[in-house]
Structure formats: structure tokens, C-alpha cells
Amino acid sequence: MSDPMIRVRDLSKRYARGGETLTVLDRLNLEMEEGRFYALMGPSGSGKTTLLNLIGGLDTPDSGSLFVAGEDLARLSGAELAHWRGASVGFVFQGFNLIPVLTAIENVMLPLTLTSLSKAQRRKNAETALRLVGLGDRLDHRPRQLSGGQEQRVAIARAIVTDPKVILADEPTGDLDRKSAEQVLDLLQRLNREFKKTILMVTHDPHAAERAQSVVHLDKGQLGRIEHNDAGAAAR
Amino acid sequence: MFKLVVQNLLRHPLRSILTVGSVCVAVFLLCLLRSIVTTMNAGLEAASATRLVAMSSISLFVDMPLSYQDKIARVEGVEDIVKWQWFGAYYQSPDNFFGQFAVDPERMRAIYPECQVEADGWERLARTRNGCIVGYQLADQFGWKVGDKIPMIGALFPHPSGSAWEFELVGVYRSTQPNFDNRTMFFRWDFFEETLKSDGQEPGVGVFVMKVGPGADVPRILSEVEALFENGPMRVKCDTESEFTRQFMSMMGDIPMFLGWIGTGVLVAILLGAVNTMLMAGREQIHDVGILKALGFTDGDSFRVLISQSLFLCTLGGAAGVGLALLTAGFFEVVLGQFFPGYHIAPSTSVMAVVVTVLIGFAAGIVPAWRAKNMRCVEALRTGV
Ligand SMILES: Nc1ncnc2c1ncn2[C@@H]1O[C@H](COP(=O)(O)OP(=O)(O)O)[C@@H](O)[C@H]1O
Numbered sequence A: 001m002s003d004p005m006i007r008v009r010d011l012s013k014r015y016a017r018g019g020e021t022l023t024v025l026d027r028l029n030l031e032m033e034e035g036r037f038y039a040l041m042g043p044s045g046s047g048k049t050t051l052l053n054l055i056g057g058l059d060t061p062d063s064g065s066l067f068v069a070g071e072d073l074a075r076l077s078g079a080e081l082a083h084w085r086g087a088s089v090g091f092v093f094q095g096f097n098l099i100p101v102l103t104a105i106e107n108v109m110l111p112l113t114l115t116s117l118s119k120a121q122r123r124k125n126a127e128t129a130l131r132l133v134g135l136g137d138r139l140d141h142r143p144r145q146l147s148g149g150q151e152q153r154v155a156i157a158r159a160i161v162t163d164p165k166v167i168l169a170d171e172p173t174g175d176l177d178r179k180s181a182e183q184v185l186d187l188l189q190r191l192n193r194e195f196k197k198t199i200l201m202v203t204h205d206p207h208a209a210e211r212a213q214s215v216v217h218l219d220k221g222q223l224g225r226i227e228h229n230d231a232g233a234a235a236r
Numbered sequence B: 001m002f003k004l005v006v007q008n009l010l011r012h013p014l015r016s017i018l019t020v021g022s023v024c025v026a027v028f029l030l031c032l033l034r035s036i037v038t039t040m041n042a043g044l045e046a047a048s049a050t051r052l053v054a055m056s057s058i059s060l061f062v063d064m065p066l067s068y069q070d071k072i073a074r075v076e077g078v079e080d081i082v083k084w085q086w087f088g089a090y091y092q093s094p095d096n097f098f099g100q101f102a103v104d105p106e107r108m109r110a111i112y113p114e115c116q117v118e119a120d121g122w123e124r125l126a127r128t129r130n131g132c133i134v135g136y137q138l139a140d141q142f143g144w145k146v147g148d149k150i151p152m153i154g155a156l157f158p159h160p161s162g163s164a165w166e167f168e169l170v171g172v173y174r175s176t177q178p179n180f181d182n183r184t185m186f187f188r189w190d191f192f193e194e195t196l197k198s199d200g201q202e203p204g205v206g207v208f209v210m211k212v213g214p215g216a217d218v219p220r221i222l223s224e225v226e227a228l229f230e231n232g233p234m235r236v237k238c239d240t241e242s243e244f245t246r247q248f249m250s251m252m253g254d255i256p257m258f259l260g261w262i263g264t265g266v267l268v269a270i271l272l273g274a275v276n277t278m279l280m281a282g283r284e285q286i287h288d289v290g291i292l293k294a295l296g297f298t299d300g301d302s303f304r305v306l307i308s309q310s311l312f313l314c315t316l317g318g319a320a321g322v323g324l325a326l327l328t329a330g331f332f333e334v335v336l337g338q339f340f341p342g343y344h345i346a347p348s349t350s351v352m353a354v355v356v357t358v359l360i361g362f363a364a365g366i367v368p369a370w371r372a373k374n375m376r377c378v379e380a381l382r383t384g385v
């Protein structure tokens, strides 16, 4: 069997909070295979965001190791980690996190400025990504001129435009209405099926989690059971 | 990236414009202040080493007897001598301030080669008893042409008839040296003297300017001239032209130092304004910095996004300020010409302005840029939008 896309070994993360330390993740072990769609569930404050940020290299663990998309993150310097992130990971956040002063297409082109692509090529790729998320007619809109669902789809276009192996989504439907949420979930599922992206999506909506092939439960810094739901997800 | 920098500046157009505007005004003022200093220095440097000035030891405003001229001229080493008398009249209104002097035209012509009179102005002056020559800036200001009659209302020396002195413009001069301004009127001593004598007045002399040979023993000549009148009736103080100019300027106070303080004040004020703008911009963009870092931009990139905004604003303002200073140089040359003849903006002033601008840009942007660089991505993302 090939190496897993994500391998978490004895991962711990603690926060100092006014004198006492809060252990958010306690020697966690986890493997995720390439090309699968995972949902990460757990109560609020259970450390889901913390784990996602560690896997995406946005934050560093107190101990343990992380292998993501073929890299041992502990071995990368700050700038190397940034470059790796730009090339290998796409983020989708609950709050969309678009740059307000840039248009949809400029937001999507932003991560491509880190590549060696020509300006015309960057524009073309960004347009393709926006068309894929169904926003081919909203290229020059600013985030403020878009609905929440549209903003999140721009964010998804931005996450996939560099063709990363892994997409990390932190409650991507948390701020959306039912219909927009379904569109976003459809999109993520399509990215997984058609483009073989490995997706890890944090959610506490069981309905959203049904889209995933595997559901990982996290509680009090510990991993719970992992459910596989290939058949169910395929039916959606 | 460039797009991001520009769009962030356009996020608050008014704030950006105000910052650019204030940097522009400050840099403009700096150029102006420094140019006054460089112009003064240029005047001192251009002062002739072969010209000496004698005046009353009491003050510049006290006259010397006419008879001194021949006595000074006989001092060994003095090759030529010209007398000047401050006329102190005005044209149309006392607000039209410019200097007028009664001089010996032929001597003037010989001693002041930097005073270049157009066409045959000197010859015409020799033929025209009430003739006068004026600097081209003065001619431009009042629209005077050669042949025009110029009535001057005497304040220090009222005309015996009770009406105005009438001069005929016979020539316009251009100075080739910064210490000789282009806003002065010169006319014939004999006309001046004879007109007053008809009324029983005996005019005195304000200053005598002596020309000495290139290798002359200046200190000896100075003391010999002073010694001549040691026992009165009017004691005389004699100096080189540059020393005379320096003392004349210092009558107005220590201008370079005064201007230096103003300049420093302007700089500090503008720096505080720019720092404030950039701190606000930095705070607004913390969340964006988090996004950039999540997308794979490095800490250095975040630093550059912010410092570029600061440099961009300040350079734009600075360029506008230097441009404004250069554009208005001609105007100030006229306005300040009376006090700072030969006003001009030295190339070194433009260079200084550019350097100052870039330094302000760095100083204003460094704190927010440094913060953006060191801000951890997760923390930046957690801050509210
Ligand atoms: N920077 C931090 N400093 C201190 N405590 C933190 C920090 N980030 C997260 N926490 C705490 O860690 C716990 C887990 O947070 P998080 O991973 O955001 O949970 P989840 O995403 O599952 O709701 C929470 O109790 C939170 O308050």
C-alpha cells in the first residue's frame, strides 16, 4: 500500500492559559489515505480547528510528527513551510477569508502569484477555477457584492487553483443557509470524485458529514471511532 | 501583489490622498527652506574676492561724505571705486518694494562685470541724464520697456519740485552671479546729486565699493582705508564683499539655523502623520496578512506588502513636493529675489528631498510591516475583519 496522504504521529498541542496549560490535542495518531473525503466531527472546543491548522502547517505542534503530502513538516523552515503550503494545501475557512479589496478573480489569482506562471496563464487558470465553481459570470465582483454562498465558492476556487493535493476545510458551511451549504458540499464532493483531491472537512453538522467517505470523531483531545461510509457517500 | 498594495491604498482614498498631500507639502517646504539656505551660501561664495566695501562705522544707514571717494581712491592697491546711495523711493505704491541706487554708471560697469546690460543700455545711460537700468525681473513685474518713463515717489529724497522723480528706462540687466539680484534699479549719481543741489541739499554716500587687483594685500588695504578716517568726521568700517554680505544677512538673524529648526519641525510633524496612517492601515490588514500567509506567502512577503504601501504613499507625495518646488522656483525667484537674490533649487536639494521621502516611507511603514511579518498566521486569522 502507498504512503498515506496525511500521517499524524503522537501529536500534542498545548496552550498556556493564564498560569495553567490546556492540552488541546493529546498524543494523537491518525492516517488519511490519498483521494478520500474525510469529515472531522466533534463538540465545540474539542480541538478540530487546532488539528486542521497543524496539518496545514499554519501552526506548529508541541510534540509529535506530521507527514502531509509527502513532507515531514517539522523539517521545513518557516519560508519552506510557506512555499509547501502554497503548493500542496488549499484552505477553505468558515468565514470565507477573501481579501475584501480584491475582486473574485484577483482573489483566486493571488496564490498563483507564488508560481512561475505568466500573468495571462494565471488569469486563465483562475477563470477556469471560478467557472468550475459556477461563478464564471462574477469574475469582477468584490466579496462584498457576493452572497455568502458565492463567497465560499470563490474561496473554494482559490483553494483549488494551484491544484493542491490536500484541501482542508474548516466548517465551510457553518455560516451558510441550507441551499448554499448543499452547493458547497456538492462542490467538495465533486473535487474529491473528479479530481481525486484528498479532503479533510471539519463540521459538526451530521448531515454534512454524510457526504464524506470517512468520519473521524474528536473529543477532549482524543480520537474516537472512525466510521466508513463509502456506500452512503456514493449515494449522495 | 502590486494590485494588492494599490487596492489597499484605495481602500481609504481620502486618507491616502491626505497623506500624500501632507508629505507633498512637507517636502515642498523642505525644498523651499533648504533652497533659501543654499541660495544664501551661493551668494556668499560668489561674492567677489577683489571687491571691498566701505561704510560708516555707525551703521549702513548712516552716510559718508562725498569727499571720501578721492581719498579712498588714492590708497595704494585700490584700482577703481564706485559709490552707491540707497534712494528709498517707491513706484506707484510703497508696497512695490525694490532697491534703487544712485551710482557712477561707468565705474559700476567696470567693477560689476556680472551685471550684463542688454543691447546698448550702458551707452544710452551715458547719454540720458535721467536714465536708469533695471533688473529683468523688475521689468517683467511692472511690464517696463526700454523708453518707458518711470515716475518714482521719493521718500528719503523728495524731489525739489514736490512731485515724483522721473526716470527713463534705458536698459535692462541680467545678472550672471547669484549674489547680484535681478530686481534693482540703478541710475546716475550726477542726476541725483544735481537735482538735490538745486534745492540746496548735499547728498552723502551709503557705501563705497572698491576694486583691488587679484594679488592685492587686502588686510593692508582694509586697515589703511579705515585709518584714513580714524579722526573723523565720520569713521569708516571696511570689509571684503563676502564679509559685508554675511553681516548684511545676519542682520536678519541666524537664518540658516532658524530655517533648520522649522525644517526639523515640519519633518517630525509629517513623520507622525505618516506613521499614524500606516499604523491604521496595518491594523486593518492584519486579517489579510493571515490570509496571505495561509495561502503560502512568506513572512517577508507580508512585510513587503505593508512597507510598499508606506513607500508608495511617501514617494508619491515626495515626488509631487519636489515637482511643485521645481515648478514654482521661478515664482519664488521673483518673490524672494529681493532678500535672497538668485533663488534656485540646487540639484542636491532634490536629492535630499528624495532621500528624506524614502526615509519617511521606511520609518512610517517599519512598525506595521514588522508586526505583519512576525504575526503568526493563526492569530492573524483569528482577529476580526
Ligand atoms: N491561541 C490559543 N490560545 C489559547 N487557547 C486556545 C488557542 N486556540 C485555541 N484555544 C483553545 O483550544 C481549544 C480548542 O480550540 P479549537 O481547536 O478552535 O476547537 P474547535 O475548532 O474544535 O471548536 C479551545 O478550548 C480553545 O479555546
Ligand SMILES: [Mg+2]
Pocket (backbone or CB within 6 Å): A048, A049, A050, A170
Ligand atoms: Mg473551530
